[in-house]
Amino acid sequence: MVKLDERGRGKNKPASEYDINEVRNVLLEKIDGEMQLNINDPLDYREEDLIYRDNKMNLLSLFCGAGGLDLGVELAGLDVVLGKEKTNEFLKDRDTFNAVRNDGVFHHLYSNDFFKEALETYKQNFPKSVLTHNKDIRKVKQFPKADIVVGGPPCPGYSSAGPRLVDDPRNFLYVHYIRSLMQVKPRFFILENVKGMLTLADGEVFRQIKQDFEASGYRVYPKLVNARDFGVPQIRERIILVGVREDIDFEYVFPDPTHGDSPDLRPFVTLREAIGDLEEEPGDIFEGSYSSIFMSRNRKKSWDEQSFTIQASGRQAPIHPAGLPMEKVGKDQWIFPDGEENNRRLSVKEIARIQTFPDWYEFSEGEIDGISKNGRLNKVYKQIGNAVPVQLARAIARPLAQYLHDEMKKGQVKQTKEKVIG
Structure with a gap:
């Protein structure tokens, strides 16, 4: 979408409604603006x-x-x-x-x-x-x-x-x-x-x-x-x-890919292989209810599949594969058939494994005074989710x-x- 300077509602419209030259002009204008930023501050490292x-x-x-x-x-x-x-x-x-x-x-x-x-x-x-x-x-x-x-x-x-x-x-x-x-x-x-x-x-x-x-x-x-x-x-x-x-x-x-369904490749790595040993001692987990947006689609993979993309948010972390699969009950509406209490988000340790960090890798929570456990953990989920x-x-x-x-x-x-x- 291209953002307009007009006030009020409807100020964003799909870029597909714009001529390509208009899009290019927006891009070039922004690039020029970025280049003109003040970058003449003193060098602050030695x-x-x-x-x-x-x-x-x-x-x-x-x-x-x-x-x-x-x-x-x-x-x-x-x-x-x-x-x-x-x-x-x-x-x-x-x-x-x-x-x-x-x-x-x-x-x-x-x-x-x-x-x-x-x-x-x-x-x-x-x-x-x-x-x-x-x-x-x-x-x-x-x-x-x-x-x-x-x-x-x-x-x-x-x-x-x-x-x-x-x-x-x-x-x-x-x-x-x-x-x-x-x-x-x-x-x-x-x-x-x-x-x-x-x-x-x-x-x-x-x-x-x-x-x-x-x-x-x-x-x-x-x-x-x-x-x-x-x-x-x-x-x-x-x-x-x-x-x-x-x-x-x-x-x-x-x-070339090293893993896949082809017989000449190694099988895809599954969640069971990656995090199965952490099921009983998963470590810190972001806790809290699930929003209607979160429950608008399936968020749970089976043990024999690969995880959904790890997001840069604890609240948006995929659901751990244990228990029953999620069930679709309506348009943009899914439920946990075995109850919300029997389902949890993937832990910090689990998403780090899924992002293929070694187990010894340490993640900083930053300042902890006055910040809730979820607030501290979310900083770690964000770091891991943003990583390559x-x-x-x-x-x-x-x-x-x-x-x-x-x-x-x-x-x-x-x-x-x-x-x-x-």
């Missing part, structure tokens, strides 16, 4: 606090959140050095993993997010050598030099569950991702976002976004992927953009990690050593 690794690919993470995308990329960098089986063994224990995480291709240099609790989570789980920056990306004057940029700009404005306004200001944070590419000039970038980005305004929004990234000097490889095809026990479709700097002779090819599933990120990053590892072995790639572009 250059000397940036720790570069000369023998690694230094990584810049934007909208890093709790670190799902970052951890997946890191695992891909370990896989090509140690092998996936060994990496998986090390990943089972925090201390063991920390002892080998410097052996991979990538080094986390700088991470930025405006969500304070998510950044606290990131700091608890990544090396202290990472400079974590809690600041609105629109006010970051200068991004550090790096070899690869990763991140998923906030996406409520694209989501099919939201209002889907073409000029929702949250839709234009990607412009600052592009600004980072223009400053940093990394070899590669990885961007993740919701499926709705593809269809908003009959695809015009996505076409504009792709052109903007290409204009910043990158060949852009887009694809809609489903996390369950890569061992994630969740039906979660996301658009991935991988960018390769124009001067680099490398064609990115998305990995770790195993999906790992699969997407693997081709880049393999290319860089091979080139580094041949001495064809010189690592980034500069501090900040002046």
